Amino acid sequence: MIRRLLVANRGEIARRVFATCRRLGIETVAVHSDADARLPFVAEADHAVRLPGNAPADTYLRADLVIEAARRSGADAIHPGYGFLSENADFARAVEAAGITWVGPTPESIEAMGSKVEAKRLMREAGVPTLEAPEEPTEADLPLLVKASAGGGGRGMRVVRRLEELATEVAAAQAEAASAFGDGTVFVEPYIERGRHVEVQVVGNGRGRVLVLGERDCSVQRRHQKVVEEAPAPKLGGEVADALHDAARRAAEAISYRGAGTVEFLLDPDTQRFFFLEMNTRLQVEHPVTELVWDTDLVELQLHVAEAPQSTGTLGFSTSGGEPQRHAMEVRLYAEDGAYVPQSGRLVTFEVDHDVEFGLGGERGIRVDSGLASGDDVSTFYDAMLAKVVSWAPNREQAIRQLVRALRTARIHGVTTNRDQLVEILTDPVFVAGEMTTTWLESRPISAESPSDSRASVVAAALMLAADDAARRTVQQGVPAAWRNVVSQPQRTTFEGHEPVEWWGTRDGFVVDGVTVLEVSPTHARLEVDGVTTETRGHISSERPGAPREVWVDGPLLSARLREVPRFTDPADAVASGSLLAPMPGTVVAVKVEPGGEVAAGDPVLVLEAMKMQHTVTAPHDGTVIEINVEPGAQVASGEVLAVVEESVGG
Incomplete structure (x- = not known):
């Protein structure tokens, strides 16, 4: 039995594994870079070992340092999480050679599926449909997709539409893959423009028995990185689902798969034909939707299989699967702007209402899996994901509605996020109808418009700044903000991308045309517009004294960063x-x-x-x-x- 487990990873997935370990009474060990030293996953572990440095190549990708950390901390098992070394067969082999239990598939399975050419050969022999890569591509083969052999998450992936660009894109993909995964190997295959990305969750005991836990739809992607995942896949006929499950089972059986894994397929929605893409020999980022639909802790199953590698009988649970109990949906909340550019900085406030963290619940609810908390720093060294926000309910419509509300009411200050875009996606008619493809999000216009009634939040932000100015004064503290004995014109506050807000400071408080100001402080404002009262909360920040201030506002429909336009431009900023x-x-x-x-x-x-x-x-x-x-x-x-x-x- 596993007594003390080290997670060779960081952030959210480390916390996820630790949560199951605590419930099962297993001690935990964290390894961490210098940049991660103060993050929650380090504090929650029973023991922690520093990996000097920050870059992945110097820390989480150093197999020797991770194994040495296990030795020093007395860990008798290693869980790799996902990413980093999770699909590195040499690492798995080194862990086992050190006499440490490897919570994952055999090194042979990792190698079989890690080699895309070998994987496709094995799948063809097992009767699983595959996409064939041309040996010498021509114009007739376009478009093509360049993919990294190791890892995932869209890194090291490029679509090639002109043959003369192939060499350049291959080189770029190789560089990106080497940086992200420590392996610059890439391959090329045909690119299907309008496909659905459907994957099947499997768990094997390494002796030929495989449990299939349904499918997930991961078609909502941008830059080949998943944004929304759900289970079961919508609008998937029973015969197609059964065929997918059977193909995934055969894929896992072909390599005597051990532990949790995912077989990924590309489905043509017009013909309902599907093709093997790859097998991820690890836990997936989107595993919570399967857990919530099937009432199953996948990390616990991983640990169970690792503790009984020689079992020739059952997995210790039924392999019949049964039927999904409900619908679950996950969004990846990222620190990035509207152009998908990653952001970094202090996460001043991070609050998402939820029912559970890293676990299972009842018939409906919100689950949040995150590696960060209010006050933590989002660094530039690692993935920009802040959290996975997951909704589950008796049906898909209710799951969408719950998830939209959880995102809209979240308080996230300090870094720009994709929260508003996620809400737009979840409420888009195409998504609501379940008609997404892997290219839908890239072709969908990005809305640059704020909600039509966001004006109240913009006014609230302007008044919060005025209240903050008044609160910071060292003289005349009893005098109303912007007080003038003879009023000639209103004060004006302007935020980038919004019309100016004109307001007056009077003995009775703030006055704004068309708005009744009920209450204002530097952190909140209560306003009445057309007889409707709204509450807006906020946080004011500034890079340096005298620099343009930012107000992070959470209003009825607008949650955004508003940047003040200074009245006078500092020449030093030009x-x-x-x-x-x-x-x-x-x-x-x-x-x-x-x-x-x-x-x-x-x-x-x-x-x-x-x-x-x-x-x-x-x-x-x-x-x-x-x-x-x-x-x-x-x-x-x-x-x-x-x-x-x-x-x-x-x-």
Whole structure:
């Protein structure tokens, strides 16, 4: 029996495994980088071992350091979580060679499924339909998909629509995969434009017995990274579901699979044909939806199988599966802006109403799995996911409604998130109808409009700033904010992207046309508009004294960051025309040009890496590179001037 388990991972998945271990009475060990030292998963572990450094290649991808940490802490088992070393056969083999229980599939299974060519050969022999990659692609084979052999999450993945771009995209995918997973191997296969991503959860005992726990739909993706997952898959006929389950069972049996794994398929919604994509020989990020639908703790099953690797009988549970009990849906809440650019910084407030964390519940509810809490820092070194917010209910419609409410009422201050986009997705008619494909989200227009009645929240934010100014005064504290003996004009507060708010400070409080101001403080405002009272809560932050302030507001329909437009521009904040600013904090991976070089609009100038993703900074116009301010390996802050491109005369 496992006595003390080390999780070779971080954040949310480490906390998830620890939760099951606590319930089962198993001691826990965390390993952590310097950047993660103060995060909740470290505090919750019974023991913790530091991995010096921050970059994944120096910490969580160092198999030798992780095994040494297990030895030093007395751990007798290692759970890899997902990502990092979870699908590294050499790591699994080294763990077993050290006499430590490996909570995962055999190294042979990992290698069989990790080699995409070998995996497809095995699947063909097992009678599972596969997508065949052309050996020498031609125009007729386009579009193509470049994929990383190791890992997932959309990293190391590129769609190629022009043959001459293939070599460049392969090189970019290799670099990204090497950074994220420590393995730059990539492969190419046909790209199906309008497919559904459907995957099947399996658990095997390594001796030929396989439990199938239904399917999940993960078609809502952007940049090949899953955004929304649900179980069971909507609008999937019983015969197709049975065929998928059977194919997944055969796939797992073909390699005598041990532990929890996922067999992923691409389904053509028009023909209902499906093809094997890959098998993830680990726990999936989206495993909670299966747990909530089937009332099953998948981590507990992993531990059970690991403790009885020589069992020739049953798994210790039925392999018949049964029927799903309800519908579950998960969204990935990310620190990123509307253009999907990762964000970093202090997560000042992080509150999502929920019923359970990392566990099971009753007939309906909200589950939150997160590696962060209010006050924690979102670093640039790792994935930008803040939390998985999961809803479960007797049917899909109720699950959607619960999830929308949980997101709308959440308080998230300090970093920009994709929360509003998630609400838009969940309420989109295409999603509500269950007609999503893997390309739907990329082709769907991104709404730039705020809710029509968000004005109350913008007014509230302006008044919170005024109340904050009044509270900070050291003189005339009893005088109303912005008081004037002779009023000539209203005060005006402007936020980027919104119409100015005009207001007066009187003896009786604030006055705004069309709004009755009932109560205001630096952290909340209660306003009445057209006879309807609304409550808006907020948080005010500033990078430095005198800099434009930001108000993080949570109103009835608007939860956003509002950035104040200063009345006067500080000359120190001005930048030269043609300056290329860092869109996020990160590391300079490559500089593609030299000072004096000529570039065309859209040409790559630099490549930044942040949160294991690479981002190309391009020339804004035709011109000459007159300045390069960074070099490969440099750490840059968001908004930092990286280079300057002088526009061509007449350009």
